[in-house]
Amino acid sequence: MRDLMDHDRLYAALVARDAAYEGVALVGVTSTGIFCRLTCPARKPRPENCRWFDNAAAARAAGFRPCLRCKPDGPQAEAHPVIAGLTAALAARPGHRWSEADLIDLGHDPSTVRRLFRQHFGQSFLQMARAARLRQGLQTLHKGGRMIDAQLQAGFESASGFREAFRALFGHAPHQMQGDLRADWIDTPLGGMIVIADDHVLHLLEFVDRKALPQGLRRLSALVGGRIGLGRTGLTDLTERALGRFFAGEDGRLDMPLRLFGTPFQARVWQALRDIPAGETRSYSQLAAAIGQPSAVRAVAAANGANRLALVVPCHRVIGSDGSMTGYAGGLWRKERLIALEAGYRAAGNRPARLDAGPQSL
Incomplete structure (x- = not known):
């Protein structure tokens, strides 16, 4: 800079x-x-x-x-007055169709706001606002509402605009969502997360603003034969309660039964990540050594990035060999906050259970 x-x-x-x-x-x-x-x-x-x-x-x-x-070393994004003010405004009006004119009316330069939000969150404020509006529509559809009601509640001017936003996220239009796997939204202090689960295992848990989320959702849909609908299962509720305890500082273990979609090598890396207790970190080289392949550092990093179960498979606990924060698909600001939160779990020795759902090859 x-x-x-x-x-x-x-x-x-x-x-x-x-x-x-x-x-x-x-x-x-x-x-x-x-x-x-x-x-x-x-x-x-x-x-x-x-x-x-x-x-x-x-x-x-x-x-x-x-x-x-x-x-x-606390959250830098929260410290910036522009970011703090706008995120509070978005939380107060999630269904509002925010525009650059709104930012100007609030006394902000749109280009400055765009740069700040991309620096800290990997996306612009207007992109975050669009995701919040889409969530409003998802809630309406989830409750059995009509498409037009979902469209209006989400703040989209046309049905095609709502369908396109939905398709960009899930890979297909809203009316095509049906099956025994259920997709829903969970609110967390670090932003909304998409959760996909059936009655027995968790299939996906991702922050909704992750750039690769649409690709991951489409891949999962293809792997399960399109069996993803809107709604909740008992496991969705279990996951939401576990995340609530996690962010409240009560329990660092996220012990939901999982279904992994990856290669045997990726599954070994993901299990090694699960073996890192909350409050501790590892480097990529340490992770490679933990699975018995010390020369596979790049492959380990790739497997880390392919994880689609954020927090539950804690890829945020991997840092640089020099102790610096390395890239995190959910945003470095989230990684910073997660590591700070989990420092309180160090003495408790919170360690998740071994994965009990076998991997499925891609």
């Missing part, structure tokens, strides 16, 4: 405790070895003792420790 090369501007923002830089930049103080938010109330360092970072992982990788006062 160009701003991180502008030492004088960043130092001026640090002295002024400028909230506009929350979630954008952090300062590392070479004289103390500590890194802070620019809004930290602590005594300001001399300019020659400052180094600038765009995320906490980069600051830690450079050898700095987080400040105990401003807690800069």
Whole structure:
């Protein structure tokens, strides 16, 4: 980012405790070895003792420790006032058809909002708003409502627009959703998740804004012969309750019965991920060693990315060999929050059970 090369501007923002830089930049103080938010109330360092970072992982990788006062290793997205304000507005009006004109009316520059949301969430604010509207329509269909009611509740101006959004997510139109596997939405503190389960096992659990979600849903639909309909099963309710306890800090184990759709190698990697207790992390090389194939680091990384059971198969617990945050399909901001949440489970030794549903080859 160009701003991180502008030492004088960043130092001026640090002295002024400028909230506009929350979630954008952090300062590392070479004289103390500590890194802070620019809004930290602590005594300001001399300019020659400052180094600038765009995320906490980069600051830690450079050898700095987080400040105990401003807690800069907490969620950076939440710290940014623009993001915090707009996510609160979206939560208050999930069915509203948000536009760039709305952003301008709220005093925001649409290009700045787009950049911030893509930086932290991997998608724009308007894309997040569209997903929220689609969820409104899903709820109406789930309750047996008419297509026109779902369309209007979702805020789409035309039936074709609603069907296209639905098809982009699931791979087929709403009226084609029928079968013994049921798809539904679960709300979590980190955003909505699509859950697909039958009466016995969990087939898919993904954050709804994951870029590869539509592809994963279409693949799953093909593997099960199109047997995916809208609705809930008892296992859906079990999963929702388990996620509630997990995010409340009550239980780090997510012990739902699973059905894996992957190769035997992928299943071994996914089981190795399940063997990592909540509150601990591993590198890709450690994961490869755990399955007895230390040279298969790239294949292990690929299997990690192919996981379609977020949180339950905890691919977020894999970090860089230097301790830095590595890519996470659900967004690095989620990974940061999940690892921070699970730190509280470390002493409890919460470890999920072994997978009890055999893998099915692709």
